[in-house]
Amino acid sequence: MLIGEVARRSGVSARMLRHYDSLGLVRPTGRTEAGYREYSREDIRRIFHIESLRSLGLSLREVGQALDNPEFAPSELVDDLVERTRERIAGETELLARLRRIGAVGPADWEDVLRIVALLQALGSESVGQRQRAALSSVEDVPVPVEALVEAALNETDPNVAGALRWALARTGDGGLALLAEGLGSPAAEVRKRAVESIARIPNGAATALLQESLTDPDVPVRRSAALALGARGVADAVPTLVEMVVEGTNDVDAADALTVLARDSALAEQIATRLVACLADGTMESSARRRLTQALAEIPGNTASHALADLSHDDDRAVALTATYIAKLRNAQ
Incomplete structure (x- = not known):
């Protein structure tokens, strides 16, 4: 032929x-x-x-x-081809995501496209400074793709950059909330915690509902981050976790402050005081934990807290007694 x-x-x-x-x-x-x-x-x-x-x-x-x-050996070549194909798919997927992000912003001209590309590159930079500057870029000067901000926020390990990213996300309103909600389903606890910290900056009911769901997260730090955010919003569901934080001495000052905010509701103030007193009655409680609980009673109004402080001023633990006496005097002077 x-x-x-x-x-x-x-x-x-x-x-x-x-x-x-x-x-x-x-x-x-x-x-x-x-x-x-x-x-x-x-x-x-x-x-x-x-x-x-x-x-x-x-x-x-x-x-x-x-x-x-x-x-x-065909098997070796097939394995190599599988790996190459995976790398190619990953590269194409990354390119597709970048194009979608640029398109979502709606650039007016090529100058806008170039600025957005530069921002996306900076968000993925190995330089902490570049990532932070990108996060702090004015959304008026450089339109920020919300999807890119969410991805960066969920993966950022530097606390300063993470804070800047959460600020940038909060400025976009609730546009990234659905994507952050997906982050709450991540198998990685650190990612879920970052999602909670970002959601905490969005002040609406949908964000509050997501934070309440996170109170049942299997990871303790995730639950505690959610509780601190909910305490600041006046959500009573956070009380048990906040008291637990005081007992264990983990961000106990922040937890006590959140309990103080919640105690502005008189009915809730009595519930908080009752829970703190119940913990103080635990005979196995360490002295340092009992001192923290006593200090947490300082800003809780109501008779239950006042009576507890009066009793604690005669406590066998001298440090607890002195703390309670001092707090009781301050309360009586007000």
Whole structure:
């Protein structure tokens, strides 16, 4: 079969068939009297084998090895192809995400596109300074893709940059809330905690509901971050976790401040005081924990807290007694 007919039947151009010939991949078995290439049935079968292997992503060199090297190990090459394909898909996925982010901002001209690209590159920079400057960029001067901000906030490990990213997200309103909610479902506790910290900066009911859901998170730091945010919003569900934080001495000052905010509700103030007093009555409680609980009673109004402080001023633990006496005097002087 002559080269033109082979090209028509196989779908491989005559030019590519000549290239295969020059590389030694497929050399026609014969020649006509006029010197034209003449392909046998076996030659055509080899052409189809080549095209099949090329469709898997093999280079022509790898195709030649696969067909001609008797020691060739297909499994190793397939594993390599799988890895290369994964890398290519990851690269294409990243490109697609970047294009979608740029498109979502709605750039007016190429100058806008270039500024957005520069911002996205800075958000992904290894330099802490560059990431922070990108987060603090004015949304008026450089439109910030919300999706990119959320991704950066959920992955940022530097506390200063993370704070700047949360500020930038808060300025966008609740546009990133749905994406942050997805972050709450991450298998990584650190990501869930960053999601909670970002949601805490968004002052609306939907954000509050997400924070309340996080009070049941299996990771303790996630629950505590949610409780601090909810305490500042006056949500009573946060009380048990906040009291636990006081007992264990983890961000206990912040937790006590949150309890103070919640205690502005007189009915809730009595509940908080009752819970603190119940913890103080635990005979196995360490002295340092009892002192923290006593200090937490200082800003809790109501009779329950006042009576507890009066009793604690005679406590067997001198440090607790002195603390309670001092706090009681301050309360009486007000």
